Amino acid sequence: MGATPTMKAVVYTKYGGAEVTTLATLPRPTAGPGEVLVAVAAAALNPVDVYLRNGLMAQITPNAFPQIAANELAGTVVALGAGVASFAVGDRVMARVSKTHTGAVAQFVSVPAGYAARAPASISLAAASGFPLCALTAAQMLDKLSVSAGDRLLVAGGATVVGQYGIQLAKMRGATVVATASPAGEPLVRRLGVDEIIDYKSTTLTGWAASNGAFDKLFDAAGPRDDVSDLLGAAADGAHIVTVSGPNNPGSFDAYVPWWKRWVVNGVLWSRFRATCALASARGLRYEYMFMNPDGAQLGELGRLVDEGKLEVPL
Template structure:
């Protein structure tokens, strides 16, 4: 096979998981400051589903073929001029960044500062469940400044960011209430949740008061913001894709109206944060939660499974 090309997951039109296929594209070369990584695994994320379906076409554009894959684990193959901090052969994890997708492939190039070293002894396929956990670290530690003894509510607790937030919330000394589907309640309890609640059986008003609310859904923000006690903080890592203007408008308005503003951010981790993630793993506060592993050629099935709901941790795709 021509080593100037590689396998990658592509789509030529917006639509359901069936539009995805495995094709061949030119193998990238690292530009100055970039690193070429041989991808071993990646996970499936909600943002990719939205991009593939066309719900965020104003951001992704309409030029095809388009790519999927946001995060990855693998080994460093080559460094572009001026790339520092990693060396050929290093086991790394990273996120492609805000410029788009593309880690669903045999190779990916990424800015060197967007990579971190995977802890020794951690399998690269299992490790692919963890790059998005940097979002949970940022949300709880930096945005909410979660303190021991505080009450934390995690919405979407069985998902990729949510399961990490449950683990970290417990490790940081909080009393963790996890909202998830009924099938995921035992899973979040095993992760350390003090209380596990089926989100379909309660209204937000029935949940009580919290010091910190971490939302991964982006809907009903007003109702969940209303659960904040004095000095409470709410962080959301999503917005309502069905009502994006209204959703983002409410987040902005919360800074000046009512009790407790809603802090919103989109994960964009750099090396220091990946180093923090590795420390959380090596010191036993965080472990990867893999629901199921798919081969590259079945990426569409992984998308379909995530859309069906009920994930416990992450769906991971093995490359090669």
């Protein structure tokens, strides 16, 4: 009987700062039923990886140490699990590895086939590794807001990667897009086709909206931040706000915690968020914190936009 195949991976040994990160030798995974085994070419890091490493989300999604770092990647399929017919060995793919955990910075990663998509042929695997989380986040925020032709949309954080995808995808839907950006970010945001720019260094959202009109749909990628009063001030009564930057509202973790734990989590969120909830409720505002849902089919559609030259990939 031969030795168990191994691989190198970057892991977290416990909760903490950068000092808990190390290079380790681990057993090489296999492709289970419904999974693809990927030889990783590149992986990407995002702000959420810091929260998962330092324990900020430990009560919601606890780590099992050693925990492989990062949660999105691109590479080449080297094996197929039982029941997988959507990919073939040799396919270039990109994926988020899990809805709740990290695990991308390794030589080999096994991911659910439903989370993966073929990587755009027009970009490198390095560029594709940073595509799933931010592109899907932007697309799903626009879906939640039901952005369509004729809408006037505020994109707060226009020069963030999520904001850049949001601007491009909203313009494809026919929306008028107003985005926040600093003077340094203005050329980038303008090139993506925004209709108006708010210089957040010199103008508040509330003040700008008072002079130019409030928004019915607000896409918030400018953060992280605890105070969303200025964002609420730019919203018209009855507006819909979707954020990945502001505080979590009660219910935002329901898909990630067992039912018996939700009342505790939501109670904590309510105590932290009650002032904002009260203000939003008084004005009929719908405020939602959103977590991206891994979706290989949607990711594939976004990748096709890249290959068609319609969606620019920031790197």
